[in-house]
Amino acid sequence: MFNLNYGDRRPLYIQITEKFRELILTGVMNEGDKIPSVRELAASLAINPNTIQKAYKELENSGFLLSVPAKGSFVAPVKRTADPAKIEELRRKLRSLVREMRFAGAEREVVLSEIESVYKEEKEI
Amino acid sequence: MFNLNYGDRRPLYIQITEKFRELILTGVMNEGDKIPSVRELAASLAINPNTIQKAYKELENSGFLLSVPAKGSFVAPVKRTADPAKIEELRRKLRSLVREMRFAGAEREVVLSEIESVYKEEKEI
Amino acid sequence: MFNLNYGDRRPLYIQITEKFRELILTGVMNEGDKIPSVRELAASLAINPNTIQKAYKELENSGFLLSVPAKGSFVAPVKRTADPAKIEELRRKLRSLVREMRFAGAEREVVLSEIESVYKEEKEI
Amino acid sequence: MFNLNYGDRRPLYIQITEKFRELILTGVMNEGDKIPSVRELAASLAINPNTIQKAYKELENSGFLLSVPAKGSFVAPVKRTADPAKIEELRRKLRSLVREMRFAGAEREVVLSEIESVYKEEKEI
DNA sequence: GTGGTCTAGACCACC
DNA sequence: GTGGTCTAGACCACT
Numbered sequence: 001m002f003n004l005n006y007g008d009r010r011p012l013y014i015q016i017t018e019k020f021r022e023l024i025l026t027g028v029m030n031e032g033d034k035i036p037s038v039r040e041l042a043a044s045l046a047i048n049p050n051t052i053q054k055a056y057k058e059l060e061n062s063g064f065l066l067s068v069p070a071k072g073s074f075v076a077p078v079k080r081t082a083d084p085a086k087i088e089e090l091r092r093k094l095r096s097l098v099r100e101m102r103f104a105g106a107e108r109e110v111v112l113s114e115i116e117s118v119y120k121e122e123k124e125i
Numbered sequence: 126m127f128n129l130n131y132g133d134r135r136p137l138y139i140q141i142t143e144k145f146r147e148l149i150l151t152g153v154m155n156e157g158d159k160i161p162s163v164r165e166l167a168a169s170l171a172i173n174p175n176t177i178q179k180a181y182k183e184l185e186n187s188g189f190l191l192s193v194p195a196k197g198s199f200v201a202p203v204k205r206t207a208d209p210a211k212i213e214e215l216r217r218k219l220r221s222l223v224r225e226m227r228f229a230g231a232e233r234e235v236v237l238s239e240i241e242s243v244y245k246e247e248k249e250i
Numbered sequence: 251m252f253n254l255n256y257g258d259r260r261p262l263y264i265q266i267t268e269k270f271r272e273l274i275l276t277g278v279m280n281e282g283d284k285i286p287s288v289r290e291l292a293a294s295l296a297i298n299p300n301t302i303q304k305a306y307k308e309l310e311n312s313g314f315l316l317s318v319p320a321k322g323s324f325v326a327p328v329k330r331t332a333d334p335a336k337i338e339e340l341r342r343k344l345r346s347l348v349r350e351m352r353f354a355g356a357e358r359e360v361v362l363s364e365i366e367s368v369y370k371e372e373k374e375i
Numbered sequence: 376m377f378n379l380n381y382g383d384r385r386p387l388y389i390q391i392t393e394k395f396r397e398l399i400l401t402g403v404m405n406e407g408d409k410i411p412s413v414r415e416l417a418a419s420l421a422i423n424p425n426t427i428q429k430a431y432k433e434l435e436n437s438g439f440l441l442s443v444p445a446k447g448s449f450v451a452p453v454k455r456t457a458d459p460a461k462i463e464e465l466r467r468k469l470r471s472l473v474r475e476m477r478f479a480g481a482e483r484e485v486v487l488s489e490i491e492s493v494y495k496e497e498k499e500i
Numbered sequence: 501g502t503g504g505t506c507t508a509g510a511c512c513a514c515c
Numbered sequence: 516g517t518g519g520t521c522t523a524g525a526c527c528a529c530t
Contacts, residue, residue: 024228086229087226087229087230087231090225090226090229090231091226091231091235091239092143093222094219094223094226094236094239094240095239095242095243096143096146096147096150097215097218097219097222098219098240098243098244099146099150099151099243099246100150100215101212101215101216101219102150102243102244103150104208104211104212104215105212106212106215106216108240108241108244110212110216111219111240111244112237112240114216114219114220114223115219115223115233115236115237116233117220118220118223118224118227119223119233119236136519136520136521137520138520138521162501162503163502163503163504164501164502164503172521172522173521173522173523174522174523175521175522175523176520176521176522178503178504178505179520179521181503182504183311186308186311192502192503192504193502193503194502194503194528194529194530195501195503195528195529195530196502196503196529196530197501197502197503198502198503261504261505261506262505262506263505263506268467268471271471271474272470272471272474275471275474275475275478276474287516287517287518288517288518289517289518297506297507298506298507298508299507299508300506300507300508301505301506301507303518303519303520304505304506307519317517317518317519318517318518319513319514319515319517319518319519320514320515320516320517320518321514321515321517321518322516322517333479336479337476337479337480337481337485340472340475340476340481341476341481341489343472344469344472344473344476344486344489344490345492345493347465347468347469347472348469348489348490348493348494349493350465351462351465351466351469352493352494353399354461354462354465355462356462356466358490358494360466361469361490361494362487362490364466364469364470365469365483365486365487365490368470368474368477369473369477369483369486371474
């Protein structure tokens with residue numbers, strides 16, 4: 001499914017949550033997709049199931065996964081009552097980034113097309 | 126000059142760097158402009174000079190300011206690269222950020238309006 | 251671990267960053283290695299922890315370290331670019347520096363021996 | 376002869392010293408060359424002669440120029456009893472830079488050829 | 501006056 | 516325990 005980097009000294013469970021975060025945010029995994037069971041992924045990565053458990057727990061806490069007892073874990077629905085503070089932080093980052101692009105010479109249309117393409121992304125899948 | 130937000134969980138020195146980044150990238154401050162001295166701004170914001178110093182140092186490291194001992198700090202000469210590689214890098218960051226915003230529940234219109242508002246900001250007037 | 255030179259007019263925190271840069275660039279320390287904690291190194295060098303913190307921060311900003319709160323600081327994953335543009339930039343810096351050394355009275359042999367000794371330094375052994 | 380940058384907020388006399396430093400270090404100007412008189416250069420740059428005076432004074436203090444009363448100012452001989460501290464500082468910079476080049480993938484020969492070419496530079500003129 | 505360095509000590513969140 | 520932020524205050528070199 002993916003690989004761990006043992007050179008990276010970040011804890012394994014963090015590497016795993018990051019990986020899932022990336023897969024979900026990029027639309028490789030979508031709402032409702034079933035993810036591998038703890039034991040399954042542990043075997044596949046050859047690490048302790050407790051580590052996977054901890055990663056899944058983190059992902060559940062941050063709203064990326066939804067665990068259904070006796071059924072498995074699934075990618076959470078996108079709705080998630082938007083945390084205003086989080087959105088505000090992201091908007092701040094967005095403004096700063098767009099200003100930098102503008103300053104670097106990127107045309108308004110280039111930026112807009114990038115946005116559009118993201119919002120079309122998963123619909124095409 | 127501007128205000129600090131103590132509710133904001135970002136460190137004060139980061140808030141300050143962001144503010145200057147914004148003032149410079151939006152063209153409110155231009156190359157060569159003298160900015161307030163470390164002690165002056167510290168007094169004006171009622172915080173410790175060391176905190177301002179830290180912010181100015183960061184801004185100098187990232188190329189926004191030029192600090193000259195015994196003279197003052199100035200907005201650095203700009204290099205509007207229009208470097209395609211730089212733009213490409215920023216586009217990648219933008220996509221990633223927009224995906225995250227979308228996932229967090231931000232509507233397409235919200236993101237677009239943010240872009241528009243940046244491109245309407247004054248600049249080089 | 252290493253020593254500070256109080257005769258040296260360079261700031262302590264710069265001496266520290268240089269030392270780590272050297273240790274990393276010469277391969278004595280490698281990606282993922284844990285480095286001494288802020289307080290540990292401060293005690294060992296008998297200086298204030300804030301000074302170490304400043305050095306580590308600089309090293310993190312320039313991509314040599316990765317600091318993780320509550321975990322420690324680690325040598326960052328390396329990206330041996332072999333980017334021609336980067337090399338070209340370094341060559342320009344080198345020419346300028348060597349001109350200055352020559353002007354300051356350094357003999358060609360002195361400069362060459364410096365190069366040789368660097369290329370004999372251990373690395374990735 | 377050269378231009379001043381009024382956007383640059385560094386003092387004019389500093390810009391002038393830097394310019395001469397560059398011209399001398401790159402071998403455009405050589406030992407014994409007569410440089411323009413204070414009044415001459417002041418007129419050519421359309422600035423106050425005092426500013427030129429100050430720049431020349433700085434250059435003389437740092438050993439780049441040699442002023443002969445009633446004769447003019449000349450590029451100083453290269454010998455200059457090499458200040459050991461200065462040389463040491465430059466050697467440190469050189470080592471650091473060469474390490475970085477080596478790390479970036481530059482071959483030993485590339486670095487050496489750069490040195491050689493600098494030491495041949497002025498002889499070809 | 502200016503930027504810059506360093507110390508001493510407090511406090512925080514996280515693990 | 517860890518990294519990180521902030522304050523308070525001393526000192527330096529330079530203009």
